[in-house]
Amino acid sequence: MASYTVTHQKARAFYDTYERKAELQNQTHYCPGCGHGIVSKLLAQAIDELGVQDRTVLISPVGCSVFGYYYFDVGNVQVAHGRAPAVATAVKRSRPESIVIGYQGDGDLAAIGTAEIIHAANRGEPITVIFVNNGIYGMTGGQMAPTTLLGRKTATSPLGRDAMNEGFPLHVCEMLNSLEAPVYIERVALGNNKQIMHAAKVVKRAVENQVKGLGFSFVEVLSPCPTIWKMQPVEAQRFVRDEMAAVFGLCNFRDRTKEAQARPARAASPALEDLPRLLDLGNGSGEDAVAACPPQELDLRIKVAGFGGQGVLMLGEVLAEAGLDAGYEVSWLPSYGPEMRSGTSNCHVRLANHAIDSPLVSRPNVLLALNEPSLRKFLPAVEEGGLVLYNGSEIPGDCVRSDLRMVALPFTQLADELGATKVGNIVMLGALLEATGILEQGRVVGALKRLVHPRFFELDLAALARGRGEFRESASDDYLWGV
Amino acid sequence: MAIIGKPDRGSVEMNAEECKGCGLCLEACPPKVLHLAEGLNRYGYHPAIYAGVGCTGCGICFFVCPEPGGIRVFRLDAVAAA
Numbered sequence: 001m002a003s004y005t006v007t008h009q010k011a012r013a014f015y016d017t018y019e020r021k022a023e024l025q026n027q028t029h030y031c032p033g034c035g036h037g038i039v040s041k042l043l044a045q046a047i048d049e050l051g052v053q054d055r056t057v058l059i060s061p062v063g064c065s066v067f068g069y070y071y072f073d074v075g076n077v078q079v080a081h082g083r084a085p086a087v088a089t090a091v092k093r094s095r096p097e098s099i100v101i102g103y104q105g106d107g108d109l110a111a112i113g114t115a116e117i118i119h120a121a122n123r124g125e126p127i128t129v130i131f132v133n134n135g136i137y138g139m140t141g142g143q144m145a146p147t148t149l150l151g152r153k154t155a156t157s158p159l160g161r162d163a164m165n166e167g168f169p170l171h172v173c174e175m176l177n178s179l180e181a182p183v184y185i186e187r188v189a190l191g192n193n194k195q196i197m198h199a200a201k202v203v204k205r206a207v208e209n210q211v212k213g214l215g216f217s218f219v220e221v222l223s224p225c226p227t228i229w230k231m232q233p234v235e236a237q238r239f240v241r242d243e244m245a246a247v248f249g250l251c252n253f254r255d256r257t258k259e260a261q262a263r264p265a266r267a268a269s270p271a272l273e274d275l276p277r278l279l280d281l282g283n284g285s286g287e288d289a290v291a292a293c294p295p296q297e298l299d300l301r302i303k304v305a306g307f308g309g310q311g312v313l314m315l316g317e318v319l320a321e322a323g324l325d326a327g328y329e330v331s332w333l334p335s336y337g338p339e340m341r342s343g344t345s346n347c348h349v350r351l352a353n354h355a356i357d358s359p360l361v362s363r364p365n366v367l368l369a370l371n372e373p374s375l376r377k378f379l380p381a382v383e384e385g386g387l388v389l390y391n392g393s394e395i396p397g398d399c400v401r402s403d404l405r406m407v408a409l410p411f412t413q414l415a416d417e418l419g420a421t422k423v424g425n426i427v428m429l430g431a432l433l434e435a436t437g438i439l440e441q442g443r444v445v446g447a448l449k450r451l452v453h454p455r456f457f458e459l460d461l462a463a464l465a466r467g468r469g470e471f472r473e474s475a476s477d478d479y480l481w482g483v
Numbered sequence: 484m485a486i487i488g489k490p491d492r493g494s495v496e497m498n499a500e501e502c503k504g505c506g507l508c509l510e511a512c513p514p515k516v517l518h519l520a521e522g523l524n525r526y527g528y529h530p531a532i533y534a535g536v537g538c539t540g541c542g543i544c545f546f547v548c549p550e551p552g553g554i555r556v557f558r559l560d561a562v563a564a565a
C-alpha cells in the first residue's frame with residue numbers, strides 16, 4: 001500500500017481556530033479570493049521556515065487586514081491608520097531581538113501613512129514591511145487610493161480616476177528606492193501561480209534580512225480585491241497580472257543584502273542620573289540635585305500673560321524649572337499668537353505634587369498679568385480664592401474682584417529703577433515667591449543660573465530681591481487686597 | 484491514491500470548514516483535478532473537492548488558496564527497496 005507524507009499544510013504561525021463567533025472559528029473574515037489571505041499565508045510560511053514565531057511581532061494596520069491578531073499566533077500590535085512604521089520602529093528599538101513585521105494596505109501606507117513609511121525607510125529601520133497594494137480602500141467600501149489605476153471608477157472617483165484631477169498612481173517602491181538607507185525593495189504580484197511562488201520567496205527574503213540583522217526591507221504585493229473590484233476571484237487575479245502589473249512594474253528595485261553589514265546593537269540609553277552631566281545641566285553639587293519628592297501639597301495653575309518682549313515665557317520657564325528641581329510635577333506650555341512681535345504672549349504653567357493631567361491652564365488659580373489687556377482677558381477665568389499679580393500701580397476699578405487676592409505693583413517701573421526694563425518679569429517672580437512661599441530661593445536661583453545669560457544673572461538676582469521686598473512692604477498696606 | 488495501477492504521486496485534503504469556494508485552486512491546478520462541489524458548506528459556499536485521482540502533489544493549490552488551512556498536500560513516499 002502506497003504511503004503519503006504531508007508536504008504543505010496550515011502554518012504553525014497561524015492559530016488552529018480563531019477567537020471569533022463560534023460558527024466562524026475556522027473562517028477568516030476575508031472575502032473569497034482576497035489577496036490578503038494569500039499574503040498572510042506566505043508570511044506565516046516564512047515565519048515557520050525561519051523558525052522565528054516566538055520572537056515575531058506583527059504590526060497590523062487599519063484596513064481589511066486589521067484582524068491580523070485573530071490569525072497569527074505571534075506578538076501582535078494593531079495600530080492607528082498609517083502608523084505601522086512608527087510603531088514598528090518603537091517595538092524594534094525597544095526589543096531589538098524581535099522580528100518586527102509591518103503589514104499595511106495601500107490606503108494605510110500610501111495615503112494617510114505616506115510620511116511614516118518614508119521616514120522609517122529613510123532611517124533604515126531594520127524592520128520588514130509588507131505592503132499590500134490592491135489599488136483601493138477595501139475595508140471602507142471602495143474609495144480611491146493613491147495607487148488606484150487611471151480611469152478606474154471608485155466611490156470617490158465616480159467618473160474614473162483622472163490624472164488632472166486625482167493625480168497619477170503612486171509608485172511607492174520607486175519612491176523608496178530614491179532613499180539611501182533601504183536594503184531590500186521589491187514589487188511582486190499575486191497574478192498567477194508563478195507570481196505567487198515568487199512572492200513567497202521574496203516575502204521570506206524580506207523577513208530573513210531582518211533575522212540577519214540587515215536594514216529596512218520592503219515588499220509591495222499587487223493583490224486582488226475581488227469584492228470591491230466586482231470581479232470573480234479568477235478574473236481579479238487576471239486583472240492583477242495584466243492591468244496592475246502593467247502600471248506597477250514587477251521588479252527587484254534594490255538588493256543590498258550582500259553589502260549590508262549587520263547593524264550593530266544600538267548603544268544603551270544613558271542612565272537617568274547621568275543626564276544632567278551629559279546635558280550640562282547644573283553643576284552636579286548637592287545643592288542643585290533634584291529633590292526626590294515634592295516638599296508640599298500643591299496644585300498651582302498659573303497663567304502668565306503680557307506683551308511679547310515682556311519676558312512672559314521666560315517667567316514661566318523659570319517657575320517650571322525651579323519647580324522641577326524642587327521635586328514637583330511641572331508643565332510649561334507657551335501659547336503663541338500668530339503675531340510673533342508686538343503681539344500678546346502668554347504661557348500656562350503647572351506645578352503640582354501629583355501627576356498633571358493637562359498642561360493647558362483654562363481655570364488658573366494664579367494670574368500674572370503684565371499688562372492691562374491681559375488682566376482683562378484672563379481675570380474672569382481665575383478661580384475663586386486665586387491670586388492675581390498685576391503690573392500697574394493699581395487694579396483698574398472695574399477689575400476688582402473681592403473673591404480674589406489681587407496685588408498691583410508697577411513691576412516695569414521697579415525694573416527701570418534697577419536699570420533694565422526687561423527684568424520686570426523677574427521682579428514679578430520675586431513678588432510671587434514672596435506671596436506664596438512655594439519655592440526655596442535656592443531652587444529659583446539655580447533655575448535662573450541655567451536659563452538666563454550669565455550677563456544678566458546678577459541683575460536678575462537683584463530683580464528677584466526687589467520683587468520680594470516690594471511685596472513685603474506693600475503687603476502691610478491695605479490697598480493691596482482689593483478691599 | 485489510485486486504486487489500480489501506479490499510485491498517484493500526490494494527494495490533497497480539502498478543508499470544507501475553511502474553504503470559501505473562490506475557485507482559485509481549480510484554476511491553478513496543472514492537471515485540473517479539483518472541482519467545486521454541487522452542495523454548499525455550512526457557510527453557503529460550494530467548497531472545492533478532490534475526486535481522489537490525478538494529483539501530482541505539486542503544492543500549487545496550497546499557495547494560491549487564500550485560506551490558511553484550506554488545503555493539505557501530500558506526496559507519495561519513495562518506495563523502500565524490497
Ligand SMILES: Cc1ncc(C[n+]2csc(CCOP(=O)(O)OP(=O)(O)O)c2C)c(N)n1
Pocket residue numbers: 062063064065081104105106107108109132134136137138139140145
Ligand atoms: C484615522 C482614520 N481615518 C480613516 C479611517 C477609515 N478607514 C478605515 S480602513 C481605511 C482604508 C483602508 O484601505 P487600505 O489601507 O488600502 O486597506 P484595504 O482594506 O484595501 O486592505 C480607511 C480610510 C480610520 N479607520 N482611521
Ligand code: SF4
Pocket residue numbers: 029030031033034035036064134138139224225226227228
Ligand atoms: S474587501 Fe477586498 S481587500 Fe477587503 S477582504 Fe474583501 S476582497 Fe479582501
Ligand code: SF4
Pocket residue numbers: 493494495511512513514515516517537538539540541542543544545556
Ligand atoms: S497539489 Fe498540485 S496537482 Fe495536486 S491538487 Fe494541488 S495543484 Fe493539483
Ligand code: SF4
Pocket residue numbers: 033497501502503504505506507508509530531547548549550553554
Ligand atoms: S482556493 Fe481555497 S478557498 Fe478557494 S476554492 Fe480552493 S480550497 Fe476553497
Ligand SMILES: [Mg+2]
Pocket residue numbers: 105106107132133134135136137138145
Ligand atoms: Mg487597499
